[in-house]
Amino acid sequence: MxxxxxxxxxxxxxxxxxxxxxxxxxxxxxxxxxxxxxxxGAEHCPGLQRSLGVWSLEAAAAGEREQGAEARAAEEGGANQSPRFPSNLSGAVGEAVSREKQHIYVHATWRTGSSFLGELFNQHPDVFYLYEPMWHLWQALYPGDAESLQGALRDMLRSLFRCDFSVLRLYAPPGDPAARAPDTANLTTAALFRWRTNKVICSPPLCPGAPRARAEVGLVEDTACERSCPPVAIRALEAECRKYPVVVIKDVRLLDLGVLVPLLRDPGLNLKVVQLFRDPRAVHNSRLKSRQGLLRESIQVLRTRQRGDRFHRVLLAHGVGARPGGQSRALPAAPRADFFLTGALEVICEAWLRDLLFARGAPAWLRRRYLRLRYEDLVRQPRAQLRRLLRFSGLRALAALDAFALNMTRGAAYGADRPFHLSARDAREAVHAWRERLSREQVRQVEAACAPAMRLLAYPRSGEEGDAEQPREGETPLEMDADGAT
Incomplete structure (x- = not known):
């Protein structure tokens, strides 16, 4: 055994x-x-490699470094043979989606001339344009601070870019019968902020009785649109949105460019960002002229600084954020409004600085989706800057749009009885008006608060200015137009 x-x-x-x-x-x-x-396997699945690259900033940056190393090695070794598949994976994705629907976000802040910039898109016949739809969110969630609302703004943007306007139901005022269809709870085009100046809403086919066709360039008269174009169901507007190759949304309530990174990474959105800047002193001058209309939102911006610093105590001292029935000291109306506007501008300048540094350090694929534009350049060189804007957006140039941009910056005067109403202005007066209307102390305060952002944007301080502005670093001066406009 x-x-x-x-x-x-x-x-x-x-x-x-x-x-x-x-x-x-x-x-x-x-x-x-x-x-x-x-x-x-990599050869058989290039789409997977490209998708992985576009979802990660780090992967895209690493791919660009690898591409640069390969290029240097090829130069040193005399080899001209291209690699088997592109190292810049996100660049390949950009080429793949370039023929798809384009989405543009105009990233600006209050009183920077963003209404004029947005109107250039509104006039283009290939563009579906929305004017500040996030206004509804801020009104509904008041008195929420600007920083806490950034995530909700991004989610709202994602839905609107996909032509899904049902998100507006969350923030539409319940007591506005004009914003809803009769006998239903469905929204109408009247629920949109500034719908009376929207070219799509105020022209056929949504408005058969409109006096002007969609392709005709020219400002929409709000009273004429309201008279000729009764509100239609929001679903009809969604259907029109899906027909356009380019969708543009302009807003002023997103304070952090980095919040948009998830949308920029999304290959299905094909998103680009146009960020508009303006001399902070001119912004402050314009804000003071419109102080009552901007007071509420300035408080929301200023609330972002309540957390543990001096602004929390100052806001409570002036009755903002105090408990009902609590005691608070109150300043006279005008100085109190000026204080909030000045404090909000300081927060905005800090946000500008973050955006500028973020864009400077971003990988190349993201920088290709970002365009920085100064208001002063736009109004001094309207046709040249318009061509630059259209190239970036993938839109065709139009002679009528060139003439419109030029005429809008060659108006008779700078001032207007309606500060939030778009009209032709004198560009030179708009650029330099702050020199005559701000006191020396006000200029000093703005320059002290916004000095880092002003340096990056090439806005000289008062004592450093010469007879003419210097071109921005890394850029060459644009050629003078035939009519002498620079």
């Missing part, structure tokens, strides 16, 4: 060794060929 058991154990050991030896013989060639098979 013992001999049989011993032989059985020896047979089992021999069989086990034979199986292990067979497995080793089979696995070694597979392991040795694994690298080459992986390369073949």
């Amino acid at each position: 013992k001999g049989r058991r011993r032989r059985r154990r020896e047979y089992c050991k021999f069989a086990l060794l034979l199986v292990l030896y067979t497995l080793v013989l089979l696995l070694v060639p597979s392991v040795l060929d694994g690298g080459r098979d992986g390369d073949k």
